[in-house]
Amino acid sequence: MTGGWLRSPIVIVIHTPDAPTHTGPVPQAVEAGGWIYVSALFGAEPHGHAIPADARAEAEQLFANLSAILAAARADLSHVVRVGIVMRNLQRDRPVFNQVWAERFGDHRPARSAIEATDFGRPGENARYLVEVVAFRG
Numbered sequence: 001m002t003g004g005w006l007r008s009p010i011v012i013v014i015h016t017p018d019a020p021t022h023t024g025p026v027p028q029a030v031e032a033g034g035w036i037y038v039s040a041l042f043g044a045e046p047h048g049h050a051i052p053a054d055a056r057a058e059a060e061q062l063f064a065n066l067s068a069i070l071a072a073a074r075a076d077l078s079h080v081v082r083v084g085i086v087m088r089n090l091q092r093d094r095p096v097f098n099q100v101w102a103e104r105f106g107d108h109r110p111a112r113s114a115i116e117a118t119d120f121g122r123p124g125e126n127a128r129y130l131v132e133v134v135a136f137r138g
Contacts, residue, residue, distance in 0.1 A: 018068035020044045023122065029069050031137070036073045038133035041065055042121060051127050055093055058128055059100035067104075070135060077104060079135040082111040086130040090116035093128045 014029035015021075020042065021028065029038040043062035044051050052058045063077075070076050087093045094114065121127040 014069060014073045016068050016072035018046055018072075019065040020046050020049050029073060031073055034136055034138045036070065036075055036079070036133075036135040036137060038066065038069055038131070038135070040120075041069070041131050041133065042125075042127045043129055044125070044127065049122070049125070051125050055096045055128055056100060059097050062129055062131065063100060063104045066131065066133060073135070073137065075135050075137045078108055079137050080105075080108070080110040080133055081136050082134040083113075084132045085112065085114040086117050086120055087114060088116070088118055088120075088126070088128045090114060097129060 010032055012031040013027045014031060014036065015027065019028055022039065026039050028041075029036055031037075041062060042051065043058035043060075043065065045061065046065065046068070052061055067077060070079065085097070087097065120130050
């Protein structure tokens with residue numbers, strides 16, 4: 001599949017080559033009834049899956065990946081309702097993430113939570129951020 005969506009009776013699987021894929025049977029996102037659920041998403045480069053060395057570059061890549069997935073679902077950041085964030089080091093990495101968040105979302109304020117966890121992502125990647133996103137296209 002090169003992009004777009006795959007329809008099942010209830011759930012539409014969203015896929016784009018412009019964002020990284022998962023190693024297991026996990027879609028980038030699904031849509032049901034206008035609600036879009038983005039699976040665990042990282043700031044990895046779409047094709048090589050490399051995580052940028054710089055925290056800001058990683059956050060910017062994460063938002064680029066999110067925007068690409070939402071575009072494949074015919075939505076954008078203004079449709080985001082909620083974001084759950086996992087950070088490897090919350091106190092160290094939150095200020096940079098918040099700067100990129102404010103730049104990307106502008107005045108739009110989706111609900112949000114953030115927690116710290118040290119064990120997530122692919123082994124050896126050491127991603128700083130993981131997000132799960134809910135959007136509503138209506």
